[in-house]
Amino acid sequence: MPEPRGFLLIDKPSGCSSFDVVRGLRKLTGIRRIGHTGTLDPLATGLLICALGSVTRLCGYLEAEDKTYSATLRLGSQTNTGDTEGDFVRQDGPIPDKLDEAFLHERVLGLKELSPPQHSALKVNGRPAYDYARKGEKLDLAPRPVRISKFGVLNYDPPDLTYVCRVSKGTYIRSLSEYIAGCIGTVGHTVALRREAIGAVDLSEAWQLDELTPENYQAAFHPPRNLFTGFEFYQPRDAELAALRNGQGIGSEGKDTDRILLLDGNDTLLGVAKRSSGFVQPVINLR
Template identity: 45%
Template sequence: MSNGFLLIDKPEGISSFDVIRKLRKITGIRKMGHTGTLDPFATGLLIVCLGKYTRLAQFIEAHSKVYQVSASFGSKTDTGDPTGQVTETTELPVALPNISDLINSTLSLQSLAIPAYSAVKINGKRAYQYAREGKEPDIPDREVTIHEFSVDSLSQTGIDYICRVSKGTYIRSLSQWIAAYCGTLGVTTSLRRIAIGGASIDLASSIEQLDQDNWTTAVKPAKEVLQGFSNHQISLDELTDIYHGRSIAVPGDDEYPVMIYNDDSLIAVAERRDGRLYTRINLSHE
């Protein structure tokens, strides 16, 4: 089974690519990739695409993501997380904001700073490379959407919260913004991704659970991972058309992507335009 998805619960202390290296040894599959980096200090859901399904990574990456977060107040590190060096300290907040006001203000956010220690490219160079050289390039804020935000606990020493955010939102920056709203500095001390789109951490396996004999039992089909996207179940005649790259008539609003299934097998990703589906990614040949 060389095509599908593996949902991994990444442990703390290893990089996302370390997970890929381990899975290649376990599965013997070279063609694989993950759909959204988790920093080494972070844990949680990492969706790994296998074989031809690596072509679907862009759609999973576009999904919103849900995180459980803890942040401490009173200090700041150069990385925004516990792996960095403390660069500044300040007093803990004397008075805390009303939680409802904090929630509403957070949900109203439209942009956040990009951390200096990030992989974003500035003039062809990674931001973290500038940071390691002690340089501070002008990094524009990134547009974000905070879809959901709830506070588990808030005290003078820190906050625990859960958020569902748009692609590309840096939680380290969100924690720093929250700390500033509370009148202090902040560091993200714990970060756990618990969902990507409709895929939950509850479906994930740990690396330690997988070996050369059992890993195939953990492979998830497209329908289980690509929830939330429009889809079309094709007939035998339509299957022939799709195979040869011809469009098929399927009434509906213009949209992209539309997942095309033959029973439970994903065979193409299409764009619906003027009541017809036009194949954009054809998996039926692979």
């Protein structure tokens, strides 16, 4: 029997790491090759897309998708980690009674770059930045390009400001919260964070880990057509599939693209291909 392969949408609870979820799925399914498409901090909750089996090779496509978060920023106090896990470095920041939401909206949507937190998993000389931070070494982390396509204040109950945002890959919400606090003229840190959506999928379609069993997890695999936005879908005939799996190209009319998702009649993922000048060639073959 071939190893099952597919994607599961998991609603990660607070208090466990993203790898804890992977470890739980390995124990549940017996599949060793399991990954995910973007780490959530242990205290964060929300959507984690987990890849089981050979589809782990496709994670990079989903990692590039924009992500939607809701976050609560506590104004007036700052920690060395940007969240509740760190030590306070300031607790005397001003806390306004009201917010200029129009001003915040303009500033946040106009943001083009943002520096990663000192306490982050970003690799520096092969080591995560938090290794240096824990030893008291301050790194000069260059700002990274970001794109904020959505921002809105959901609630302001001083000192807590809850907001929603849709951001590009590589945007650290802890850094965004500190930037927002700076726009308000104070300091702040993130006290709650929930990932609401990745690309075209959201939490309404996610499973709690304890809802899955060895008997039902394959039925819970998410339809790949709903995951891979911006892809062309192609169901190769048997002879075409044989050629593609042997690394050979096949004729196929259509526009040039490097995003063709290959599926069988049951919508099981077969791989990724690209088309150039009416000729489709395999990029990733899944078996």
